[in-house]
Amino acid sequence: MKENPEQEDPLATEEATEEVKEPKPLTDAEKIENLQEEIKAQKDKNLHQLADMENLRKRLHKEKLEMNRFAVDNVLTEILMPLDNFENALGFTDNMSEETKNWAVGFEMILNQFKDMLTHYNVKSFSAVGEEFDPHRHEAVEVEETTEVPEGTITHELLKGYESGDRILRPARVKVAKPPLKAKKEEKKEEE
Numbered sequence: 001m002k003e004n005p006e007q008e009d010p011l012a013t014e015e016a017t018e019e020v021k022e023p024k025p026l027t028d029a030e031k032i033e034n035l036q037e038e039i040k041a042q043k044d045k046n047l048h049q050l051a052d053m054e055n056l057r058k059r060l061h062k063e064k065l066e067m068n069r070f071a072v073d074n075v076l077t078e079i080l081m082p083l084d085n086f087e088n089a090l091g092f093t094d095n096m097s098e099e100t101k102n103w104a105v106g107f108e109m110i111l112n113q114f115k116d117m118l119t120h121y122n123v124k125s126f127s128a129v130g131e132e133f134d135p136h137r138h139e140a141v142e143v144e145e146t147t148e149v150p151e152g153t154i155t156h157e158l159l160k161g162y163e164s165g166d167r168i169l170r171p172a173r174v175k176v177a178k179p180p181l182k183a184k185k186e187e188k189k190e191e192e
Contacts, residue, residue: 076123077169080162083114118162125160128172137161137168142175153177 026034090111093104118124128138133152144155154174161172 072121073164073167073169076118076121076164077162079114079118080170083111083118084159086111086114121164123162123164123169125162126172128154128157128161128174130154133174133176137163137171138174138176139171140176141173143178144175145180146177147179149177151178 086107090104090108093101096104126137130149131138131154133140133154138154138161141158142156146155149155153176154172155177156175157172158175159170159173162169
């Protein structure tokens with residue numbers, strides 16, 4: 001069956017009647033402005049990425065330094081106890097024979113090398129006697145009843161404390177003063 005050529009295809013007529021709307025061509029000035037905006041956006045994006053990379057690099061470097069410092073501090077802390085024992089043993093050289101004293105001189109030289117190594121890593125011992133007890137710097141292992149010094153004052157240092165910069169490597173082990181029980185009772189009676 002042949003179609004009548006006079007009959008028009010309804011779809012074809014609709015397409016023909018619709019005008020094809022093409023985008024309005026941009027002027028050169030608009031094209032340049034659009035390109036400049038794209039360039040600016042890409043520059044901003046690149047700057048942000050560079051800043052993020054720099055911040056990441058700095059953070060990783062800081063973390064690496066902290067990890068190294070932590071590792072060195074741990075090793076130095078492990079050295080402190082044998083060093084103290086070495087120092088205490090050499091404190092008894094007065095009671096030794098001449099031959100042993102000669103050996104002790106060599107051991108004192110070795111001890112000084114250890115102390116120089118600690119100084120190189122900014123490790124210093126600190127004195128606690130006479131100071132007020134500070135739980136961040138001191139470890140109370142004993143309490144002494146006395147009226148000679150105020151309560152909370154350190155009367156004896158049993159083991160030296162060490163610090164490295166602002167960090168405490170090992171708190172000093174100390175004996176802390178407290179008023180005798182009788183003195184406390186008398187103070188309460190006086191207050192009443």
